[in-house]
Amino acid sequence: EAGVAQSPRYKIIEKRQSVAFWCNPISGHATLYWYQQILGQGPKLLIQFQNNGVVDDSQLPKDRFSAERLKGVDSTLKIQPAKLEDSAVYLCASSPGTAYGYTFGSGTRLTVV
Amino acid sequence: AQSVAQPEDQVNVAEGNPLTVKCTYSVSGNPYLFWYVQYPNRGLQFLLKYITGDNLVKGSYGFEAEFNKSQTSFHLKKPSALVSDSALYFCAVRDMYDMRFGAGTRLTVKP
Helix, strand or coil: CCCCEEECCEEEECCCCCEEEEEECCCCCCEEEEEEECCCCCCEEEEEEECCEEEECCCCCCCCEEEECHHHCCEEEEECCCCHHHCEEEEEEEECCCCCCCEECCCEEEEEC | CCEEECCCCEEEEECCCCEEECCEEECCCCCEEEEEEECCCCCEEEEEEECCCCCEEECHHHCEEEEECCCCEEEEEECCCCHHHCEEEEEEEECCCCEEECCCEEEEEEC
């Protein structure tokens, strides 16, 4: 079984620039999550999709962050404009259902300078 | 809302010794509890989970965890630590909607 794919692995941008991250979940996993992990902290949920619908985006800074999951498969997370405090690892995860754990991608390490 | 706490930022053990990484939880209803491990520059890897059943759960790489309802704990254990176990460990709890992670415990196993 292929894992959760994320790209790019690393990204360095200047503040106020925009950036996009891509995630391809495990085939058949209806639920997809984006997490932000700041250095030294546990992952924090940004947004959860069930198929192509948003289930929870209460912690997504909507003035600058956006996400979509077209056709209920791949997902894109965008930041525009980026701030220094957005420097973090952005993790994508997918899950087949409630009683299951998540499978995480390797993450995208974003550095905003 | 559900939450987990990992009271130790850092755990140091000698290779060959038993290790314990602590986790306590707070949930309404029955907990779904998980342990994940994170190696440098990698995503989180699933170790084990407790949904229901036996209080002692066995997982990957020789790890196990003990669910204790009265103490609301779910400590991760391994009888004999390896240097390669050195990593960041996260306890997590999930309900119907999402999974909440602890702040993580850095385990260092010294030769």
